[in-house]
Amino acid sequence: MRLPMSPTDSMFLLGETREHPMHVGGLVMFEPPEGRTASDLREMFVDAIARSDGEDAAPLWRKRAVRSPATFGQWAWEDDPSFDLEYHVRFTALPRPGSTTELRELVSRLHAPLLDRARALWEMYLIEGLDDGRYGLYMKMHHALADGVGAMRLLRRALSSDPDETGMPAPWAVPDTSDPQRSVVGAAIEMPSTAMRAARGVISEALGLVPTIIGTVDRAMHDRGGSLSLAAPQTILNVPIAGSRRFAARAWRLERLRMVAKASDSTLNDVVLAMCSGALRAFLAERDSLPDESLVAMVPVALRNGKDSGNDLGVLMCSLGTDRPETAQRLAGVRTSMSEGKKSMSGMSTVSRLAASAVGVAPLALGVLTGNRVLSRPGFNVIISNVPGPDTPLYWNGARVDAVYPLSVPLDGQALNITCTSTDGRIAFGLTACRRTVPDLGTLLDHLDAELVALEHAVGISPGVDVAEAGF
Amino acid sequence: MRLPMSPTDSMFLLGETREHPMHVGGLVMFEPPEGRTASDLREMFVDAIARSDGEDAAPLWRKRAVRSPATFGQWAWEDDPSFDLEYHVRFTALPRPGSTTELRELVSRLHAPLLDRARALWEMYLIEGLDDGRYGLYMKMHHALADGVGAMRLLRRALSSDPDETGMPAPWAVPDTSDPQRSVVGAAIEMPSTAMRAARGVISEALGLVPTIIGTVDRAMHDRGGSLSLAAPQTILNVPIAGSRRFAARAWRLERLRMVAKASDSTLNDVVLAMCSGALRAFLAERDSLPDESLVAMVPVALRNGKDSGNDLGVLMCSLGTDRPETAQRLAGVRTSMSEGKKSMSGMSTVSRLAASAVGVAPLALGVLTGNRVLSRPGFNVIISNVPGPDTPLYWNGARVDAVYPLSVPLDGQALNITCTSTDGRIAFGLTACRRTVPDLGTLLDHLDAELVALEHAVGISPGVDVAEAGF
Numbered sequence: 001m002r003l004p005m006s007p008t009d010s011m012f013l014l015g016e017t018r019e020h021p022m023h024v025g026g027l028v029m030f031e032p033p034e035g036r037t038a039s040d041l042r043e044m045f046v047d048a049i050a051r052s053d054g055e056d057a058a059p060l061w062r063k064r065a066v067r068s069p070a071t072f073g074q075w076a077w078e079d080d081p082s083f084d085l086e087y088h089v090r091f092t093a094l095p096r097p098g099s100t101t102e103l104r105e106l107v108s109r110l111h112a113p114l115l116d117r118a119r120a121l122w123e124m125y126l127i128e129g130l131d132d133g134r135y136g137l138y139m140k141m142h143h144a145l146a147d148g149v150g151a152m153r154l155l156r157r158a159l160s161s162d163p164d165e166t167g168m169p170a171p172w173a174v175p176d177t178s179d180p181q182r183s184v185v186g187a188a189i190e191m192p193s194t195a196m197r198a199a200r201g202v203i204s205e206a207l208g209l210v211p212t213i214i215g216t217v218d219r220a221m222h223d224r225g226g227s228l229s230l231a232a233p234q235t236i237l238n239v240p241i242a243g244s245r246r247f248a249a250r251a252w253r254l255e256r257l258r259m260v261a262k263a264s265d266s267t268l269n270d271v272v273l274a275m276c277s278g279a280l281r282a283f284l285a286e287r288d289s290l291p292d293e294s295l296v297a298m299v300p301v302a303l304r305n306g307k308d309s310g311n312d313l314g315v316l317m318c319s320l321g322t323d324r325p326e327t328a329q330r331l332a333g334v335r336t337s338m339s340e341g342k343k344s345m346s347g348m349s350t351v352s353r354l355a356a357s358a359v360g361v362a363p364l365a366l367g368v369l370t371g372n373r374v375l376s377r378p379g380f381n382v383i384i385s386n387v388p389g390p391d392t393p394l395y396w397n398g399a400r401v402d403a404v405y406p407l408s409v410p411l412d413g414q415a416l417n418i419t420c421t422s423t424d425g426r427i428a429f430g431l432t433a434c435r436r437t438v439p440d441l442g443t444l445l446d447h448l449d450a451e452l453v454a455l456e457h458a459v460g461i462s463p464g465v466d467v468a469e470a471g472f
Numbered sequence: 473m474r475l476p477m478s479p480t481d482s483m484f485l486l487g488e489t490r491e492h493p494m495h496v497g498g499l500v501m502f503e504p505p506e507g508r509t510a511s512d513l514r515e516m517f518v519d520a521i522a523r524s525d526g527e528d529a530a531p532l533w534r535k536r537a538v539r540s541p542a543t544f545g546q547w548a549w550e551d552d553p554s555f556d557l558e559y560h561v562r563f564t565a566l567p568r569p570g571s572t573t574e575l576r577e578l579v580s581r582l583h584a585p586l587l588d589r590a591r592a593l594w595e596m597y598l599i600e601g602l603d604d605g606r607y608g609l610y611m612k613m614h615h616a617l618a619d620g621v622g623a624m625r626l627l628r629r630a631l632s633s634d635p636d637e638t639g640m641p642a643p644w645a646v647p648d649t650s651d652p653q654r655s656v657v658g659a660a661i662e663m664p665s666t667a668m669r670a671a672r673g674v675i676s677e678a679l680g681l682v683p684t685i686i687g688t689v690d691r692a693m694h695d696r697g698g699s700l701s702l703a704a705p706q707t708i709l710n711v712p713i714a715g716s717r718r719f720a721a722r723a724w725r726l727e728r729l730r731m732v733a734k735a736s737d738s739t740l741n742d743v744v745l746a747m748c749s750g751a752l753r754a755f756l757a758e759r760d761s762l763p764d765e766s767l768v769a770m771v772p773v774a775l776r777n778g779k780d781s782g783n784d785l786g787v788l789m790c791s792l793g794t795d796r797p798e799t800a801q802r803l804a805g806v807r808t809s810m811s812e813g814k815k816s817m818s819g820m821s822t823v824s825r826l827a828a829s830a831v832g833v834a835p836l837a838l839g840v841l842t843g844n845r846v847l848s849r850p851g852f853n854v855i856i857s858n859v860p861g862p863d864t865p866l867y868w869n870g871a872r873v874d875a876v877y878p879l880s881v882p883l884d885g886q887a888l889n890i891t892c893t894s895t896d897g898r899i900a901f902g903l904t905a906c907r908r909t910v911p912d913l914g915t916l917l918d919h920l921d922a923e924l925v926a927l928e929h930a931v932g933i934s935p936g937v938d939v940a941e942a943g944f
């Protein structure tokens with residue numbers, strides 16, 4: 001039984017190359033419950049795999065992408081007939097005593113390779129050996145299967161807010177009844193064999209959309225955000241990329257950003273963008289590579305249309321104000337740019353919204369369709385996403401989630417991706433970059449930290465205190 | 473400065489896909505010197521990296537493959553301008569207590585992904601955490617850079633036969649003066665900028681060879697080995713493959729195989745092939761998949777033409793006699809088939825020898841040129857290589873090499889590869905397979921073990937004793 005794939009999702013497969021795999025990732029840091037160690041938690045995973053016949057894995061975790069004459073050459077989903085849980089769930093360790101530096105190196109390496117397309121498009125790694133007693137769960141999932149928001153929803157459902165809850169199922173065995181992907185896949189099981197005829201209709205419709213999407217993307221890039229230049233300046237980040245990755249991450253107390261937002265009548269997202277603006281300005285300036293024009297960020301925003309499906313995102317183009325020397329000026333610029341963008345999007349038709357949901361992959365889509373690897377002048381310089389997470393402590397069988405660090409997808413012409421996730425009162429910035437293009441992500445973290453302090457100064461509040469952390 | 477790549481080597485790049493990466497590998501097991509641990513050895517590697525400016529790495533380890541208008545669209549070699557040793561040398565561990573089963577799983581995973589083509593085509597992993605105190609060094613190298621024989625030569629040069637030698641350089645820093653690759657790359661450094669004109673000539677010549685190679689391959693498959701059928705039977709191993717890998721390995725005392733060879737007037741290689749024949753017969757029979765006709769193995773043999781370069785191999789097609797129920801009959805059949813094949817090859821012209829050196833990639837080359845993934849009827853069923861190694865104990869800064877297990881390249885239509893390496897009185901069989909196609913490599917190891925005993929019986933000697941080992 002095969003189910004069609006949405007055109008947006010299939011673009012993530014079509015546009016994938018060995019230089020830019022299209023999967024997202026997340027590193028969840030766990031604190032073992034009192035008196036238990038990482039090995040105890042490994043045993044729980046090993047037991048869950050041993051008990052499983054594969055049938056307990058939820059449909060989302062079992063489906064694979066297929067393309068054949070039977071699907072008219074288009075990508076579709078089907079249940080993996082040889083689903084192999086032991087392949088997907090992996091156990092590894094750091095050389096002891098393991099530090100967060102080594103964990104970051106390991107996760108950078110794990111994030112680089114392509115997923116096996118013959119299988120369900122995910123891998124999970126339980127990582128032991130950190131000398132502080134925590135353990136990491138790195139999760140890798142194809143963008144065609146879930147975006148950052150979808151992945152956070154899956155994570156949230158696999159966890160409990162009750163520290164004493166035990167007997168919780170493994171993440172892949174959590175029933176995904178609230179997931180629309182599930183209802184699609186679930187429905188498929190009851191569909192008669194003639195369902196491919198219906199699927200064919202959906203595929204044709206999807207194909208028809210592509211020119212609309214490209215056209216809308218083009219218009220969107222030129223019309224939206226009145227204060228924006230028509231395109232972004234060329235920077236050292238906007239070049240072709242290679243297949244290796246560099247990952248760095250740090251978390252700050254969410255309250256610090258909230259205070260800055262409140263004192264400046266901005267949103268939390270504006271503060272995130274202003275931090276990135278100041279940090280990127282400093283990062284580029286110290287490399288004598290700061291352009292005269294402001295950098296433009298592509299900022300995915302949730303499309304609030306009552307649905308809750310896979311890659312249901314819209315996009316704003318935000319002028320980051322990196323040409324402005326003062327922190328307060330940059331924050332004001334970001335606020336104006338985002339506010340104008342939102343007004344423009346609220347006036348969009350349903351068709352435009354649908355088309356805009358493909359903007360995230362526009363450079364890719366254009367590249368696939370035109371054969372150009374990198375546009376001579378980028379439409380934007382950097383993708384900055386903020387994926388909201390739960391605000392309370394979360395647990396898996398008593399192990400507390402200490403932090404969640406997101407990893408995303410650098411692209412040709414977009415060598416750096418910044419994705420933020422907030423959990424339990426902290427906001428984590430995950431920087432995923434082409435290892436060859438962006439040599440020193442650590443300094444960018446330091447600049448983010450300095451910019452948060454500068455923002456606190458600029459709005460007249462005293463700098464907040466954060467747990468000192470080297471990277472994580 | 474760019475240097476042309478041989479047509480055989482470039483085929484390993486042209487034919488590579490995400491389903492069949494074209495790199496070989498090796499797992500070297502080390503016993504730390506008295507009173508030292510795996511961590512001490514890690515320190516030696518870490519120090520070597522810290523001291524290195526990248527310039528001490530030998531040219532072979534620094535060169536990357538490039539293709540551009542400047543090389544007329546053909547693959548060539550150049551020194552990586554951003555060579556990054558820390559990227560290539562990696563440190564990892566098994567969850568403790570680590571067993572050989574977990575080591576095998578880890579190496580299977582590490583062997584699967586594509587190498588990053590923007591960089592020198594190798595990766596090295598120092599693996600700690602085995603509960604028996606040994607440590608593993610897994611090395612991955614593109615087939616365009618070195619074949620199994622070349623990799624063994626590199627390994628041999630990096631090691632010492634003196635257990636007390638200290639201050640030995642890291643493997644990548646060993647001067648490769650005896651390596652013809654070195655002389656080519658070395659010469660390049662002095663070449664004037666007009667050298668690309670000369671390179672162009674070599675490339676044109678190489679291109680002109682391709683039709684000759686294909687033609688010769690075709691003739692070779694049909695003419696050689698008088699007792700052979702024109703093609704091999706279809707088996708469950710001769711199907712399209714996916715991107716994941718399964719690795720299993722075991723070593724036997726070389727003396728046992730030598731005794732069988734001596735008692736039966738066979739070569740050591742004949743005994744290796746007879747072991748594989750019996751094991752494959754049993755493996756296929758217990759799956760109700762044994763074909764009536766004998767399986768055909770492709771057996772690379774060294775071309776003894778006085779040179780010592782990269783992929784300098786010839787190939788014989790050997791009828792394994794899997795249709796014969798008796799061990800002795802199968803050994804006799806292998807002996808005859810190999811002896812006839814060698815006679816045929818000794819009569820080949822130099823051009824035919826050169827062309828035959830591409831036979832190893834023939835299915836691939838044909839697939840690339842014709843667009844067919846798998847021939848309807850395979851030319852052979854399995855690739856069986858025996859790469860001779862040094863016969864004495866070897867050491868790296870006092871750590872003794874306990875065993876060397878080879879990993880090779882499954883292909884579309886060739887889901888299983890068997891490669892053997894002998895070191896220090898033991899012969900190791902490394903089985904590399906498509907994880908999806910070949911579910912149970914462990915039983916194949918057991919069948920190899922049983923067949924060696926059967927061969928000993930058949931030639932009338934008492935079964936030898938081997939160290940009991942689960943996999944490794």
